[in-house]
Amino acid sequence: xxxxxxSREFGSGGREIGKRLADIMGMDYYDREILSAISEKxxxxxxxxxxxxxxxxxxxxxxxxxxxxxxxxxxxxTSSLLAQQHRIIREIAEKGRDFIIVGRSADVILKEFAxxxxxxxxxxxxxxxxxxxxxxxxxxxxxxxxxxxxxIDRSRSECxxxxxxxxxxxxxxxxxxxxxxxxxxxxxxxxxxEFARQYFVKNK
Amino acid sequence: xxxxxxSREFGSGGREIGKRLADIMGMDYYDREILSAISEKxxxxxxxxxxxxxxxxxxxxxxxxxxxxxxxxxxxxTSSLLAQQHRIIREIAEKGRDFIIVGRSADVILKEFAxxxxxxxxxxxxxxxxxxxxxxxxxxxxxxxxxxxxxIDRSRSECxxxxxxxxxxxxxxxxxxxxxxxxxxxxxxxxxxEFARQYFVKNK
Numbered sequence: 199x200x201x202x203x204x205s206r207e208f209g210s211g212g213r214e215i216g217k218r219l220a221d222i223m224g225m226d227y228y229d230r231e232i233l234s235a236i237s238e239k240x241x242x243x244x245x246x247x248x249x250x251x252x253x254x255x256x257x258x259x260x261x262x263x264x265x266x267x268x269x270x271x272x273x274x275x276t277s278s279l280l281a282q283q284h285r286i287i288r289e290i291a292e293k294g295r296d297f298i299i300v301g302r303s304a305d306v307i308l309k310e311f312a313x314x315x316x317x318x319x320x321x322x323x324x325x326x327x328x329x330x331x332x333x334x335x336x337x338x339x340x341x342x343x344x345x346x347x348x349x350i351d352r353s354r355s356e357c358x359x360x361x362x363x364x365x366x367x368x369x370x371x372x373x374x375x376x377x378x379x380x381x382x383x384x385x386x387x388x389x390x391x392e393f394a395r396q397y398f399v400k401n402k
Numbered sequence: 403x404x405x406x407x408x409s410r411e412f413g414s415g416g417r418e419i420g421k422r423l424a425d426i427m428g429m430d431y432y433d434r435e436i437l438s439a440i441s442e443k444x445x446x447x448x449x450x451x452x453x454x455x456x457x458x459x460x461x462x463x464x465x466x467x468x469x470x471x472x473x474x475x476x477x478x479x480t481s482s483l484l485a486q487q488h489r490i491i492r493e494i495a496e497k498g499r500d501f502i503i504v505g506r507s508a509d510v511i512l513k514e515f516a517x518x519x520x521x522x523x524x525x526x527x528x529x530x531x532x533x534x535x536x537x538x539x540x541x542x543x544x545x546x547x548x549x550x551x552x553x554i555d556r557s558r559s560e561c562x563x564x565x566x567x568x569x570x571x572x573x574x575x576x577x578x579x580x581x582x583x584x585x586x587x588x589x590x591x592x593x594x595x596e597f598a599r600q601y602f603v604k605n606k
Contacts, residue, residue, distance in 0.1 A: 317573070319573060319574065321574075369521070369581070370525075372581065373585070374581065375579035376578060377573070377577045380601055380605055381577070381597075381601055381604055382604060385600045386597060393593055396585055396586065396590055397584055399586075399589075400584055400586060401584055
């Protein structure tokens with residue numbers, strides 16, 4: 199079974215690379231599908247799940263645990279959703295089909311399956327531009343977008359550290375790190391696919 | 403003019419990638435040629451120059467400057483050799499021919515020429531193996547080799563910080579970071595070349 203994990207900075211175009219890779223390699227693709235699966239199991243709203251996971255741990259972990267009598271982690275907490283996500287990702291792998299998965303610390307969760315791990319990043323100006331193109335917050339200032347970029351990356355980093363004890367985005371954890379600034383994603387994705395193929399030839 | 407810079411961890415196979423890239427792309431290649439040029443200008447022995455640059459700054463900068471009366475940086479000092487190297491690298495670029503250069507902080511020194519910057523790294527076990535294969539220190543223990551790897555990388559990092567104020571090996575400074583562990587350098591170098599070509603198409 200061949201697995202490719204795509205980790206990415208928010209706004210770097212990593213998701214697009216992931217989707218294109220799936221087309222090129224003819225592999226299953228998982229990204230938001232994981233959120234739907236968590237939603238199905240927990241009966242929680244998909245957007246709630248997404249926002250909670252995006253907000254990271256800072257706002258959700260009981261920092262005042264020792265003082266707050268009666269705190270109980272429940273099914274809606276970040277930690278519980280992360281655990282659900284972990285189980286679902288492993289269930290996907292256990293199906294035995296080739297697949298590509300974007301984000302969600304899958305590089306670490308699936309380590310024993312020897313995935314090909316890609317990290318996608320970009321210069322800040324390009325990430326801002328890409329966020330604007332998505333048009334989600336047309337009135338946001340650059341400063342607000344930068345704050346949003348950093349918040350989401352910090353959350354990804356925190357979740358990754360929790361799962362792995364390793365640093366998110368530290369290149370030693372990936373086989374290939376691709377800067378999308380100054381390139382065209384459509385042109386470089388076939389090269390990423392070829393890197394992955396070479397890896398799978400050597401690591402059967 | 404197209405320039406590719408290859409920065410690399412010691413023992414990662416970066417030099418081999420650099421040489422193969424030069425063949426594939428039909429570009430001039432600079433690595434030890436820089437040492438010879440410094441040697442020619444300063445009349446210093448090439449090995450002395452290499453060792454001094456490899457030892458980094460720690461052992462050569464006058465940490466006791468204030469107390470050591472009469473200290474004068476001379477032509478044999480690391481700082482003076484780094485300055486020579488800087489000039490020579492710029493002279494190469496000013497010839498206007500396409501070229502590939504390995505190491506020597508060329509990614510930063512040549513920034514205004516918009517080079518394609520590659521960083522090559524590998525897992526520690528593979529770097530040790532590669533050093534053994536070179537056969538330079540057949541009796542060295544793994545521990546000694548690791549110490550040597552770290553020393554040279556630290557020196558590269560120090561020199562890079564001095565030239566650029568930026569962190570060596572920090573992926574944001576490179577267009578592509580390639581982990582040679584678990585792959586075959588011969589197979590992946592054409593892909594690195596193709597990444598570079600795509601970059602040059604977009605950044606003429």
